[in-house]
Amino acid sequence: MKFIHLSDLHIGKSNNREKSAIIVDWILNNKDKHQSELVIISGDVVDDGKAWQFDQAKEQLTRMRENGFTVLACPGNHDYGLGGFQESRLSQANFFSLISGVKEYPHLKVINGQAFILLDSMAKEIESIELWGAQGNLGEEQLQKLDQMLEDMAENPAVENVFVVLHHHPFDFLYYHGLRDQADLKGVISQRLNQPPRVNGLLFGHKHIENRFNDPEENKEELFGIDLIYASGQTVERDQEGKMVIPVINAEEKTIERYLIQ
Numbered sequence: 001m002k003f004i005h006l007s008d009l010h011i012g013k014s015n016n017r018e019k020s021a022i023i024v025d026w027i028l029n030n031k032d033k034h035q036s037e038l039v040i041i042s043g044d045v046v047d048d049g050k051a052w053q054f055d056q057a058k059e060q061l062t063r064m065r066e067n068g069f070t071v072l073a074c075p076g077n078h079d080y081g082l083g084g085f086q087e088s089r090l091s092q093a094n095f096f097s098l099i100s101g102v103k104e105y106p107h108l109k110v111i112n113g114q115a116f117i118l119l120d121s122m123a124k125e126i127e128s129i130e131l132w133g134a135q136g137n138l139g140e141e142q143l144q145k146l147d148q149m150l151e152d153m154a155e156n157p158a159v160e161n162v163f164v165v166l167h168h169h170p171f172d173f174l175y176y177h178g179l180r181d182q183a184d185l186k187g188v189i190s191q192r193l194n195q196p197p198r199v200n201g202l203l204f205g206h207k208h209i210e211n212r213f214n215d216p217e218e219n220k221e222e223l224f225g226i227d228l229i230y231a232s233g234q235t236v237e238r239d240q241e242g243k244m245v246i247p248v249i250n251a252e253e254k255t256i257e258r259y260l261i262q
């Protein structure tokens with residue numbers, strides 16, 4: 001099974017709405033190439049958490065959903081507020097009603113034996129009174145639920161692989177930018193001694209830098225027993241040749257095909 005991993009569309013900023021429409025055009029017109037029916041967006045769908053931005057984003061998500069795609073999105077710091085740091089409950093409510101349809105995190109969706117668990121790395125952060133910084137915080141409650149969910153997945157013979165998706169980068173140690181409880185997350189998702197991996201794929205965005213952390217072809221170190229650890233770049237960003245990258249992930253093989261589009 002293959003799926004598409006988009007991130008950080010920041011709709012509402014410059015011409016990201018138009019670029020997002022080009023990305024969705026490509027997804028709708030190239031099913032034979034990408035062979036995916038699932039699109040995952042790892043947060044920062046919009047730029048400032050404003051209602052008009054969510055409306056514009058919803059247009060693109062609806063185009064995919066009406067064409068048979070399942071679109072799963074987890075919230076980023078920019079979805080929940082102005083400038084990516086002034087969180088508001090109104091933005092949170094709009095993200096739920098216009099984008100995700102998901103109220104409770106961790107959110108589990110199993111498709112063809114592949115379990116996708118979406119996290120809200122703003123869940124606890126939104127309670128912070130700081131008016132600066134772009135950190136994330138999953139919170140103890142969400143991590144405990146994730147722990148239980150991974151336990152259940154391990155005992156479920158119908159589940160072949162488990163993918164965890166969140167917005168914040170768990171390997172970004174910049175103090176104003178990172179995931180505050182990244183150490184606790186790693187404790188929950190790490191493979192236990194003499195046990196199979198708890199998590200097979202970990203996907204995120206936030207930094208706008210594409211990176212595969214544990215590529216076996218590059219002999220990169222295996223981390224936490226997780227086969228695929230991948231930061232999608234900012235999908236709407238063009239490279240030096242004016243191309244945008246659409247990563248298509250093969251869930252069983254843990255490989256990534258990168259499609260470059262104009």
Ligand SMILES: [Fe+2]
Nearest residue numbers: 044076077206
């Ligand atoms: Fe972000």
